[in-house]
Amino acid sequence: MKVSAKGRYAVRSVINLSLSINTQKSVRxxxxQESISSDFLEKIFRSLKKGGIIKSIRGAHGGFTLNKQPGDITVLEVLEAIGEEFNPTPCASDKCGKECDISYFWTMTREYVTDFFSKITIEDIIKREIKL
Incomplete structure (x- = not known):
């Protein structure tokens, strides 16, 4: 499994917003600050907003800010908001359609990764307090 550039940028952007939690920032x-294309980040922000991770504030001092505290946002939530999938192989998804001797292993792998990401918050990353 590989987290896409979109997934990595989404997490980086949420961390960026977390570091200035009382301030709104523009996409630009x-x-x-993160060396990401504004157009690409705009699409990511739309997904993050739709997923309830960030919110937009209109006006002269408007922009984007977190919709929750960094300790209440998991990496899994961020990645799911932008449509990231965690299937290491088609065998771990509904796409396979057949049961074989190894499919349970791939399903367990997907569940393990999903569970791992669900336990790590943005605050954990910022504080470098990830517990395995």
């Missing part, structure tokens, strides 16, 4: 500002 975050994109510049």
């Amino acid at each position: 500002e975050v994109a510049t």
